[in-house]
Amino acid sequence: MNEETELLYREIRRCRVCESKLSAGVNPVLTMDDCSKILVIGQAPGIKVHLSGIPWDDQSGKELRNWLGVTDEIFYDSKNFAIIPMGFCYPGKGKNGDLPPCIACAPLWHERVLAQLQNIELTLLIGQYAQSYYLQGRKYKTLTETVKNYQNYLPTYFPLPHPSPRNFIWMSKNPWFKEKTVPVLQKLVETVLY
Numbered sequence: 001m002n003e004e005t006e007l008l009y010r011e012i013r014r015c016r017v018c019e020s021k022l023s024a025g026v027n028p029v030l031t032m033d034d035c036s037k038i039l040v041i042g043q044a045p046g047i048k049v050h051l052s053g054i055p056w057d058d059q060s061g062k063e064l065r066n067w068l069g070v071t072d073e074i075f076y077d078s079k080n081f082a083i084i085p086m087g088f089c090y091p092g093k094g095k096n097g098d099l100p101p102c103i104a105c106a107p108l109w110h111e112r113v114l115a116q117l118q119n120i121e122l123t124l125l126i127g128q129y130a131q132s133y134y135l136q137g138r139k140y141k142t143l144t145e146t147v148k149n150y151q152n153y154l155p156t157y158f159p160l161p162h163p164s165p166r167n168f169i170w171m172s173k174n175p176w177f178k179e180k181t182v183p184v185l186q187k188l189v190e191t192v193l194y
Contacts, residue, residue, distance in 0.1 A: 001078070005034045005116045012109055018089060018102045028088035029055050034116050036082035037192050039123040040064075041110075041130040043086055043162060044101035050090035055083040063163035064126070069186035070193075080193055082117055084110065086129045097166055101129055121192045122155070127162040135159070144174060150181060158185060 001009070012028050019026045029045045040056075048058040056064055056075070065075050074080055087101025088109070094100075114120075125131045128143050134157060140146045146159045153159060161167055161177065171177065 001033045001035075002116075005032065008032075008112055008116060012088065012113075015088065015109075017104050017108065018087075021102065022089055023092045024050055024090050026089050027053060029053055030082075030084045030088060030113075031055055031076070031078045032082040032084065032113060032117060033078035035079040035119055036117055037079070037119055037121050038081050038189065039114075039117060039120045040081055040083045040126065041086065041123060041134065042083070042126040043129050044088070044098065045085060045090045046098060047090055047093075055085075060162065060164045063165075067160070067163060067182050067185060068189050070189065074193070082113075082120070084113055086133060097164075106133055122188060123157050125153075125157050125159045127160075131159050144170075147177065147181065148174075150184075154188075158188065160185070 009030070009032055012030060015028050016026055024047065027045075027050050029049055042056070045055065046058055046060070049055060054076075055061070065072065068075070070080075085101060085105070087103075087105045089102065091099035091101055123134070125134055131139050131143065131146055135146065135153065138153070139159070140149060143159075143161060147161055150158055161170055
């Protein structure tokens with residue numbers, strides 16, 4: 001990682017902008033390297049990730065790595081994958097799962113991070129928050145339609161549902177995702193990395 005990227009990484013890790021709103025406290029979770037080839041933009045860390053400080057270090061992460069067809073070693077090599085969420089800290093628990101990501105993070109940090117990631121060949125937009133922010137007027141009415149029409153966003157973006165166990169119902173209603181979309185995703189990831 002070059003010095004400028006390292007300084008930005010440290011600055012984000014020290015961020016306390018939302019501290020008063022976060023019941024579990026702050027712990028910005030991300031990985032980045034100016035050599036990263038694939039950018040993963042997710043929602044926000046869950047409580048397990050908040051505690052470990054390792055992005056996607058939970059069941060959702062295991063499922064995501066299965067979709068990508070990569071090992072933990074490959075996924076956690078920041079020269080392969082940069083990982084930035086829409087909200088860098090755990091937002092807390094809501095009535096139906098975790099709260100939405102903090103809205104301050106992406107406008108505050110993403111543009112500066114992207115300026116450092118000059119080797120990104122593919123950006124994975126995981127879930128509705130990332131898709132709404134990055135696709136804006138180009139996304140479809142529903143996440144399902146947006147994911148189903150992923151080819152309209154290539155070669156820059158690849159929209160994905162969130163791999164949370166809470167979305168297994170979505171998976172069972174949309175078998176085309178694992179049958180048709182995941183193999184395309186795996187081939188693309190393989191092409192970019194190798």
